[in-house]
Amino acid sequence: MRGYAGKAEMSAEAHPVVAVLGGGQLGRMLVQAGQRIGVDCRLYVPGPETVTSGAAPAISAAWDDEDALRCLADGATVATWEVEHVPLGTVAFLSRLVQVYPAASVLVNVQDRMLQKGLFDCLGLPTAPWMAPDDLESCREAAARFGLPLVAKARLGGYDGRGQRILRCDADVVEAWNQRGPYGFILERFVSFTDECSIVSVHGQDGEIRHWPVVENRHHDGILTTTLAPHPAWSPGLQARAEAIASTLLRKLNYVGVMAVELFRNGEVLVINEVAPRVHNSGHWTIEGARCSQFENHLRAILGRPLGETAAQGYAAMVNCLGTMPDAHHTEDLGVHRHDYRHQPRTGRKVGHLTVVGATVAERDARLAVLQQRLAAITV
Ligand SMILES: Nc1ncnc2c1ncn2[C@@H]1O[C@H](COP(=O)(O)OP(=O)(O)OP(=O)(O)O)[C@@H](O)[C@H]1O
Ligand SMILES: [Mg+2]
Structure with a gap:
């Protein structure tokens, strides 16, 4: 085990402490959201590399290191995960030390794609x-x-x-x-679809559910490249159907926290691709583009606080940076919100994202077009 030594290193006891399994970019953004609302996060990084170093106290240890997990739980108010590929045994062990939200039973139901698809069928939800x-x-x-x-x-x-x-x-x-x-x-x-979309939702401890607007997701080679939020042409009926799917799953799973449902769209018809039991890449736009971000609302939900508003503020587009992060000077005149995860560059790896927000769809689309031109010019 490497990393922080226990309670002594914790900051002021007045702040709730959230223990997070995983130390990738989602953990980093949870830390940043916590800083804005007086919540301290503590990360558990399973690999040798940590992108979050310096951002929060971090423990670097194997998933099955019980001493390190005890250290993670020591003094924590609640625990959560930022990655769903955590061994079930790790979550079960941690659950005996501290309340974990979402509960371990959520992972049992969705971590294995076979069980996840079986759940959709069981609930009569549309899936391929x-x-x-x-x-x-x-x-x-x-x-x-x-x-x-x-x-x-x-x-x-x-x-x-x-x-x-x-x-x-x-x-x-x-x-x-x-x-x-x-x-x-x-x-x-194989599903033929007009486009892909997703809904990110949050379920509070008191049963309250809030949904962000359904967003359009564009992929390349199976990797999310761009999210558009909200989509101007999509009907309230589509939003309602997506919300109904998400609410059914949140209630059935006794879920607490943020969850994303990835969907295929064909006109007004939605088919579920998969569920992500965590904060999600297609919700990154909420940091600047919604009243309350997915990261803040996840912390609020698992701490039993009132949920923040999920309405969009303007129109946002989020572009993933794959492989390497473009130098800031290429985009800084565009009013772009830049999130650099400080990852080592690697082909195809998500190393950061850029978000533009416009007051109107036309403004958002114009900014996105210029941004994409600049990015294309850098990579040529
Ligand atoms: N049944 C399908 N028919 C057509 N395309 C599909 C199907 N399943 C997946 N895809 C395509 O592959 C992409 C990745 O699939 P999926 O979301 O299941 O994988 P993943 O590895 O879990 O990706 P991620 O974790 O990034 O969401 C989808 O977004 C979609 O573009
Ligand atoms: Mg997916």
Whole structure:
């Protein structure tokens, strides 16, 4: 274990302390939100690298280091996670030391894609037909039933499109089966959609639910590149349907905190892609573009405080910076809000994001267009 030594290093006891499993950019933004509302966060970083160093006290230790987890819980008001790929045993152990929100049972239900899809079916929520194959024959059966192409998704551990492949022919099906990882995969019908969107919602301890506006998400190679919030042309009916889906899940899971539902849209029809049981990349725009950000409301919810307003303020666009962070001078005349996660540059890695906000859709779109031109010019 490396990192802070316990209560002695905690700041003024008057502040509630939130213990966060994970130390990536989401943890960093939780820390920053906490600083604005008098909440101290303490991070648990499982890898050797920490992007949050200096931002908050951090413990660097393995997920199964019980001494380090005791240290994390010591004096904490509540605990949470910023990444869903935390071993269930870690969350169960921590739950015996301190209240964890969302509860460990949420992870049990959604961490494994097979159980998550089963939950949607059980609740009658719309999602692409799927199956969990036991052998090559059942993979072929899925291909016959759903048609090709099919999407194979690892049951555990996938993110940013990793752990996924599109199967276009029988040879792909055979290869996917032969190269399956230790936990297997699910096979899902390929959904044709006009666009992708998501709803980020928050459930308080008292049962209150608030939703931010549904946002449009643009992806490249399975990675989110741009979020537009809110979408000017989408109907109140679409927002209501997305809210109904999210509320059903939040209530069923006895959820406390922020949750995101990723959706495929075809006109007025929504199909669930997946649930993220945490603050989400498609909610980063809320830092500058909404009355209360997803990060602040997550802290509010898990601490039992009243929730903040989720209404948008103007029109926002969030652009992910992948691989490297552009130098500030390229964009500083554009009124861009710059979030540098201080990650080591690596191809395809989310290293930061930029947000522009306009008073009107036209202003937002014009700013986004200029920003995208500048970014394209840097990468040429
Ligand atoms: N059934 C499907 N049909 C068509 N496209 C799909 C399907 N499932 C996923 N995709 C595409 O792949 C992208 C990534 O898929 P998904 O969200 O399931 O993976 P992920 O690795 O969990 O990604 P992340 O963690 O970044 O959200 C989706 O946003 C969508 O563009
Ligand atoms: Mg996704």
